[in-house]
Amino acid sequence: MSETYPAPASDHDADETDEIDLVTAVNQTLDQEMARNDSVRLMGYDIGPIGGVYRATEGLLEEYGNERVIDTPLSENGIIGTAVGMAMAGERVVPEIQFMGFSYPAFGQIMYALVKMYDRTGGDIEVPLTVRMAYGGGVKALEYHQESTEAYYLHTPGIRVVCPSTPYQAKGLLTASIRHDDPVLFMEPKKIYRGGSQPVPTEEYTLPLDAARLVREGEDVTVLTWGAMVRHAVAASETVDADVEVVDIRSLSPLDVETILESVKKTGRCVVVHEARRTLGLGAELSALVNEYALDRLKAPVKRATGYDVHFPSHDIEDDYLPDEERAQYAIEAVMNYEF
Numbered sequence: 552m553s554e555t556y557p558a559p560a561s562d563h564d565a566d567e568t569d570e571i572d573l574v575t576a577v578n579q580t581l582d583q584e585m586a587r588n589d590s591v592r593l594m595g596y597d598i599g600p601i602g603g604v605y606r607a608t609e610g611l612l613e614e615y616g617n618e619r620v621i622d623t624p625l626s627e628n629g630i631i632g633t634a635v636g637m638a639m640a641g642e643r644v645v646p647e648i649q650f651m652g653f654s655y656p657a658f659g660q661i662m663y664a665l666v667k668m669y670d671r672t673g674g675d676i677e678v679p680l681t682v683r684m685a686y687g688g689g690v691k692a693l694e695y696h697q698e699s700t701e702a703y704y705l706h707t708p709g710i711r712v713v714c715p716s717t718p719y720q721a722k723g724l725l726t727a728s729i730r731h732d733d734p735v736l737f738m739e740p741k742k743i744y745r746g747g748s749q750p751v752p753t754e755e756y757t758l759p760l761d762a763a764r765l766v767r768e769g770e771d772v773t774v775l776t777w778g779a780m781v782r783h784a785v786a787a788s789e790t791v792d793a794d795v796e797v798v799d800i801r802s803l804s805p806l807d808v809e810t811i812l813e814s815v816k817k818t819g820r821c822v823v824v825h826e827a828r829r830t831l832g833l834g835a836e837l838s839a840l841v842n843e844y845a846l847d848r849l850k851a852p853v854k855r856a857t858g859y860d861v862h863f864p865s866h867d868i869e870d871d872y873l874p875d876e877e878r879a880q881y882a883i884e885a886v887m888n889y890e891f
Contacts, residue, residue: 568750573743576718576751577607577683580725581645583755585615588643591729594621594634595647595683604649605685605744627657631682635664638680645729651686651738652695658703665734666709681728681735686714687779687826688863688873689742697863699827704736705804705836711760712804714738716781718751720801723758731760738803740779747782763807765814769796772820772886775811775837777801780824780874787879793887803833808840815841819850820886824879829857851889856882 571579585591593608599622602609612620623630627648634646648654654661661682668678688697704712711733715721721739728735767785771793776784777800788795798814800806815821821841823834838853856878864872 567753569753570748571718571751572745572748573715573718573721574605574607574745576721577725577739578609580722581608581611582614584726584729585611585619587755590641590643591645592619592621592637592642593645593647594623594630596623596625596630596649598622598647603647605741608647627653628660631657631660631665634680635660635668635678638678639668639676643679643729645681645683648682648684650696650698651684651700652698654684662707666707670709677732678734679732681737683737683739685741686738687740687742688869689779691866691869694863699858701738701803701827702831702833705833710734710736710804711802712736712738713760714740714778714801714803716740716778716799716801718749720758720764722751723756724760724801726755727757727760730757735760738778742779743782761802761805761807763810764799764801765810766799767795767797769794769818771795771818772822772883773798773814773818774822774824774879774883775800776824777803778826780826783874783876783879784824786876787883791880791883791887793883795883811837811840812844815845816848819848821853822856822879822882822886823853824856824874824882826858826874828860829855830860832857851886854882854886
């Protein structure tokens with residue numbers, strides 16, 4: 552589904568913008584940050600001569616050379632382990648993991664080294680490292696190429712988890728991630744890499760790494776979502792007989808608890824839409840959060856529209872697995888029609 556996003560609200564009135572898609576926003580951000588700071592280095596399989604499997608690093612090897620754009624062997628464990636060591640030595644490293652399902656061989660390096668180094672050294676060693684990771688389905692890829700298993704990382708202290716839903720969000724959040732001294736997992740929804748464009752400032756800018764985004768204001772029900780699911784939530788909100796508020800979580804860890812609860816307390820109803828499997832997905836935590844701190848405001852139980860508790864399916868039934876506008880609409884209608 553291709554679309555043109557609305558012009559984003561901005562704290563700065565940019566004199567110059569480009570109409571670009573999300574993957575181009577990623578590419579431009581990497582280019583600007585490498586030009587700005589010589590310590591920024593990229594690492595990953597196929598990121599050099601071919602510019603990455605999605606061309607997110609296209610042209611950067613020619614611009615910055617192979618000491619700053621490091622095309623690695625196919626070893627996620629080696630990529631992350633090496634990147635951690637480089638970051639400890641003062642580099643600002645941006646490793647790419649082609650697909651979220653490929654991150655599992657690197658799980659030990661992430662859990663033992665990346666997320667614990669600051670704590671285990673009493674704050675003496677910072678690890679300014681941003682792991683770019685394409686996630687999610689919708690592109691008819693093979694197994695391990697379609698995963699949305701962010702819950703593994705949300706359960707882990709010591710790493711921020713960020714997910715953009717538009718080109719404007721991608722540039723601002725990725726810039727902030729690269730400049731941050733904490734490790735960041737930057738989830739890129741590959742379904743919408745080229746799924747829409749919008750005006751994005753050509754100048755540098757950052758967006759907060761700990762704040763949700765109000766996409767659509769409403770009074771009747773709050774929809775909490777992120778990444779590629781935001782567009783489905785917005786589309787569903789325009790077809791139901793309800794005044795729907797859509798909140799793009801954006802920062803999955805840490806959560807913007809204040810914005811989430813403020814919205815749910817106002818509307819009295821809550822729907823969570825996410826692509827990941829249902830059991831122990833972030834929707835479960837959000838539901839618990841709402842029940843713990845806003846139960847007295849609820850007019851209906853929290854409803855989740857999610858992926859199913861199965862392995863990501865083959866091409867012919869992939870569309871049946873993925874949440875979409877129709878399933879988001881059903882969830883909204885369910886909470887609107889609920890009676891205690």
